[in-house]
Amino acid sequence: MNTAQTPFEFSTVxxxxxxxxxxxxxxxxxxAGLEHCSDASIFHHTFQTLSSHHFLTEGFSNDFAxxxxxxxxxxxxxxxxxxxxxxxxxxxxxxxxxxxxVTSDYCAAFPDFAGQTALERFYFCESVEVTVPLGYQASTLxxxxxxxxxxxxxxxxxxxxxxxxxxxxxTNDFSLWLANNLGLETLASxxxxxxxxxxxxxxxxxxxxxxxxxxxxxx
Amino acid sequence: xxxxxxxxxxxxxxxAGLLGKGEIEELRALAKPLRGRSIEMINSTAVGGGVAEILxxxxxxxxxxxxxxxxxxxxxxxxxxxxxxxxxxxxxxxTYNLRPGDFDIFLQCNEKNRARLPLDAEFMVIHDPQPAALxxxxxASSGHWVWRCHIDLSHPxxxxxxxxxxxxxxxxxxxxxxxxxxxxxxxxxYLFYPAIDPLSEKNCELDPEFITQVLARYQIDKRRPILxxxxxxxxxxxxxxxxxxxxxxxxxxxxxxVLAGGGAADDPEGSIVLKEVLHEANGDPDIRVLELxxxxxxxxxxxxxxxxxxxxxSLREGFGLTVSEALWKKKPVVASAVGGIPIQVxxxxxxxxxxxxxxxxxxxxxxxxxxxxxxxLGEQGHQHVKENFLITQKLKRYLTLFLSLAxxx
Numbered sequence: 345m346n347t348a349q350t351p352f353e354f355s356t357v358x359x360x361x362x363x364x365x366x367x368x369x370x371x372x373x374x375x376a377g378l379e380h381c382s383d384a385s386i387f388h389h390t391f392q393t394l395s396s397h398h399f400l401t402e403g404f405s406n407d408f409a410x411x412x413x414x415x416x417x418x419x420x421x422x423x424x425x426x427x428x429x430x431x432x433x434x435x436x437x438x439x440x441x442x443x444x445x446v447t448s449d450y451c452a453a454f455p456d457f458a459g460q461t462a463l464e465r466f467y468f469c470e471s472v473e474v475t476v477p478l479g480y481q482a483s484t485l486x487x488x489x490x491x492x493x494x495x496x497x498x499x500x501x502x503x504x505x506x507x508x509x510x511x512x513x514x515t516n517d518f519s520l521w522l523a524n525n526l527g528l529e530t531l532a533s534x535x536x537x538x539x540x541x542x543x544x545x546x547x548x549x550x551x552x553x554x555x556x557x558x559x560x561x562x563x
Numbered sequence: 564x565x566x567x568x569x570x571x572x573x574x575x576x577x578x579a580g581l582l583g584k585g586e587i588e589e590l591r592a593l594a595k596p597l598r599g600r601s602i603e604m605i606n607s608t609a610v611g612g613g614v615a616e617i618l619x620x621x622x623x624x625x626x627x628x629x630x631x632x633x634x635x636x637x638x639x640x641x642x643x644x645x646x647x648x649x650x651x652x653x654x655x656x657x658t659y660n661l662r663p664g665d666f667d668i669f670l671q672c673n674e675k676n677r678a679r680l681p682l683d684a685e686f687m688v689i690h691d692p693q694p695a696a697l698x699x700x701x702x703a704s705s706g707h708w709v710w711r712c713h714i715d716l717s718h719p720x721x722x723x724x725x726x727x728x729x730x731x732x733x734x735x736x737x738x739x740x741x742x743x744x745x746x747x748x749x750x751x752x753y754l755f756y757p758a759i760d761p762l763s764e765k766n767c768e769l770d771p772e773f774i775t776q777v778l779a780r781y782q783i784d785k786r787r788p789i790l791x792x793x794x795x796x797x798x799x800x801x802x803x804x805x806x807x808x809x810x811x812x813x814x815x816x817x818x819x820x821v822l823a824g825g826g827a828a829d830d831p832e833g834s835i836v837l838k839e840v841l842h843e844a845n846g847d848p849d850i851r852v853l854e855l856x857x858x859x860x861x862x863x864x865x866x867x868x869x870x871x872x873x874x875x876x877s878l879r880e881g882f883g884l885t886v887s888e889a890l891w892k893k894k895p896v897v898a899s900a901v902g903g904i905p906i907q908v909x910x911x912x913x914x915x916x917x918x919x920x921x922x923x924x925x926x927x928x929x930x931x932x933x934x935x936x937x938x939x940l941g942e943q944g945h946q947h948v949k950e951n952f953l954i955t956q957k958l959k960r961y962l963t964l965f966l967s968l969a970x971x972x
Contacts, residue, residue, distance in 0.1 A: 356589045356593075358966075360964055362751055363739065363752040365747065396951060414910050414911075464905065469742060474970070476595070478588060479592065494588065496589040497586075498589060499589060544946075
C-alpha cells in the first residue's frame with residue numbers, strides 16, 4: 345500500500361454569521377448590494393448556504409436564487425442565479441462579477457420588474473470563518489477512507505467545497521492530495537466530478553467512499 | 564427565583580446517535596483552545612421562558628467540553644420587572660408611556676447587580692435588555708462582552724431603544740435571532756438562532772403507547788387527521804384564525820383541531836383569550852382546546868408527534884421555536900411568514916408559509932391531499948433543524964464566537 349510523504353491533515357470549519365448593514369427590497373437594490381458587499385458576504389450567500397442547506401437537493405442552490413424565487417417572484421432570474429455553479433469559481437471576485445452581470449442584464453431587460461418591491465427584504469450577511477485541526481491525519485488510502493467516514497458535515501464541506509477558494513484551483517483538498525501524494529489521478533478526478541448540487545453532503549460522501557472502495561479493490 | 568436551574572448531566576456522547584460522532588469530535592476540537600477559560604452567562608430569570616430553558620441545558624453541555632461556563636441570574640424587585648416588562652412590550656413595538664423614574668429604577672437595579680455579580684469572566688454574555696446596563700461594570704482590562712437579544716427589535720419604541728442603545732453600543736458585539744431584528748449599530752452584529760434540545764422531554768422519542776394514552780386522555784381520534792397548534796392563549800398567536808382555517812379545511816376533510824397551550828390560569832389576558840377561543844369553537848366536538856399545565860413537555864411532545872399537520876399561525880413572532888419542535892418530529896408545518904418563522908420554514912422546502920386564514924387553510928388542504936409531499940417536507944424540515952436549530956449547534960456557534968473574539972484580540 346502506498347504511503348504518502350505528506351499526510352492529509354483533517355480540519356474543520358465553523359462559521360459565525362455577521363449581519364451586514366445592507367439590505368435590498370428590489371432587484372435593482374440587490375444589484376447595488378452585490379456590487380458593494382464584502383467578499384465574505386458573497387461567500388456566505390453562495391458557498392456557505394450550500395453547506396447549511398445541503399439536504400435540499402431540488403431547486404435550492406444559493407440565497408440569491410431563493411430570494412428571487414420566493415420573495416421577488418422572478419423565477420427566470422432565480423434560474424439564472426441557480427445556474428451559477430460555485431465549483432466553476434476559484435475566486436469570489438469572479439463569482440461576484442457573474443452575479444452582477446446576471447442581475448444587471450435582468451434589470452436592463454425588465455426595468456419594470458427591477459423596481460418592484462419584494463415580499464421580504466434581502467439582508468446581506470457575511471461569514472466569519474474559524475478553522476481548527478481535528479487532530480488526526482492519513483498517510484494511506486485506508487487511513488484516508490477512515491478519516492472521511494468520521495468527518496462532520498462542516499469538515500467534509502471545508503475540504504470538498506470551500507477548498508477551491510483557498511487553493512485557487514478547480515479541485516478540492518481530497519482530490520489534490522490523492523493525486524499529488526498517492527498518485528491516484530483517476531480517483532481524484534472521479535471525486536471532483538461528484539455533483540454537490542444534486543447530492544446532500546452525506547450522499548456525496550457515500551459516493552466518494554464507494555469510489556475509494558473501488559480503487560482499493562483494484563490494489 | 565434567582566437560582567439557576569441546570570438539568571442533570573447529559574453525556575455529550577448521547578447526542579452522537581442523533582448527530583453522528585463527527586459532530587461531537589468537531590465540538591471537542593472547537594472547544595479545545597477554550598478549555599479552562601471562563602465564560603459567564605447572565606440573564607434575568609432562572610426558570611420559565613426560552614432563555615432559561617436554553618441556558619439550563621447549554622451550561623451542562625459546555626461542562627462536558629471542559630469549558631468553565633457559569634450562569635448567573637440577576638435579581639430585581641417588582642418595580643424593576645414592571646419597568647422591564649414595559650420595556651419589552653415597547654421594544655416589540657407596543658405603546659409605552661414613560662413614567663418619571665422608570666430609567667432610574669432600571670439603572671439602580673443594574674447597579675445593585677454589578678455589586679453582587681462577579682463580572683470577571685473572559686467572555687461575558689449578557690442576555691436581553693434587563694441586565695444590559697451591567698456593561699457599566701466592565702473593567703478596563705476585562706474580557707470580551709457580548710449582548711444577546713432574544714426579542715424582535717424590528718419596530719422598537721424609539722425612546723426605549725435609544726436608552727438601551729447607549730449601553731448596547733459599548734459591547735464588543737450583539738447577537739440577534741434574525742437579520743430583520745438587528746439595528747444600525749457600530750458594533751458587529753451576529754445571527755444566533757434559538758435552539759431546541761433533541762434529548763429534552765419535549766423533543767425526545769416517545770413510546771407509541773404513551774402517545775396513544777395522551778390522545779385517549781384528551782379524547783382525540785387517532786384515525787382521523789389531527790391539526791395542531793401549540794401556543795399560549797395569546798391573540799398574537801391567532802388561535803381564532805386557526806379555528807377559522809380549520810373550518811374551511813373541515814369542508815373537505817373530516818379532521819380534528821387541537822389548540823393546546825398553557826399560561827392562561829396565571830395570565831389575565833390569557834384567560835380572556837381562552838374564553839374567546841372557546842366561544843369561537845362553539846362546542847364543536849372536533850375542536851379540542853387544551854389548557855395544559857405551564858410545563859407539560861411530554862404531553863406537548865405526544866400531541867406534536869400525533870399530529871398530521873402542525874400549524875403556527877402567529878400574527879407576530881419572536882422566533883417561534885414550536886416550529887422547530889414540530890419539524891424535528893418530521894411533521895409538515897403550515898405557518899405564518901412572520902418573525903423568525905421563515906428562517907425555519909423555507910417555503911416549499913421545509914414547510915409551507917401562509918399570509919392569511921384562507922392561505923393557511925389552502926396549504927393545510929394541500930398537505931392533507933398530498934401525504935407524500937407532507938412527508939418529504941417533514942423530513943427536510945428535520946434535516947434543517949438538525950443542521951441549524953439544535954442545542955449542539957448553538958453551543959458550536961458560541962464556541963465559534965469566543966474563538967473569533969479571542970483571535971481578533
